[in-house]
Amino acid sequence: MDNNLDLFFAAIADPTRRAVVERLVEGPASVSELHAPHQMALPSFMKHLGKLEEAGLVRSVKSGRVRTLHIEAAPLADAEAWLNRQRGQWSRRLDRLQALAEANEEVSQ
Amino acid sequence: MDNNLDLFFAAIADPTRRAVVERLVEGPASVSELHAPHQMALPSFMKHLGKLEEAGLVRSVKSGRVRTLHIEAAPLADAEAWLNRQRGQWSRRLDRLQALAEANEEVSQ
DNA sequence: GAGATTGTTATCCATTTGGCTAAGTTACGC
């Protein structure tokens, strides 16, 4: 029911950020670990991390000079729920249509 | 496995466009029907419809002067699958951690 | 066939996004 789906979906619309998520579901990681596989300059990359955190998809704590990020499962579930609701609605509609079609067949027999 | 998740997630990151999707899962509708509940000017609104179609979430056919849009279920399912994979991975990790913790308890008893 | 409906095309504009470099700051490690 809560609505930061805007930020969430915007966050995972970017391939770099989806890659970060795919890494983080394996477990927490530091900024440089996350950055390593990506070409771009660190400050650019940090902006992506910022978006993820802003969307509530990721949390982070800094200890000493290293910041460790971990994923937050709840928003993933919320977004999945929204998608699932839409698909559910759509398929309920298909069912109704099919029922209607069958009823019509009976009549015309 | 196909990867237009970029466009798909970007498409549903916007509240106007999510509202359109929520309407379209109830059944097809014309441009003006879809536009009616929204404040914005029609050309602005049409850009949103364009994004949805570009993302493959929506198809449309024009007959006479009215264009009718309907939703395409497959991309919804693909996106849901991606989210579900991430959550799955994350919870598998939690399970491993818990197993580890329990193993440790046994040792220390 | 005149007028209203329903889209469409063409511009314009401010803001956001996603990249960069350069120059800090903070904490280890020797």
Place this chain on the structure above:
DNA sequence: GCGTAACTTAGCCAAATGGATAACAATCTC
């Protein structure tokens, strides 16, 4: 305490986004 590692801040830039208006095109309806 010096140097390096690990971010962080500031500022620049081009392109994309999300809105607007104005004018056009096509098709119903009377």
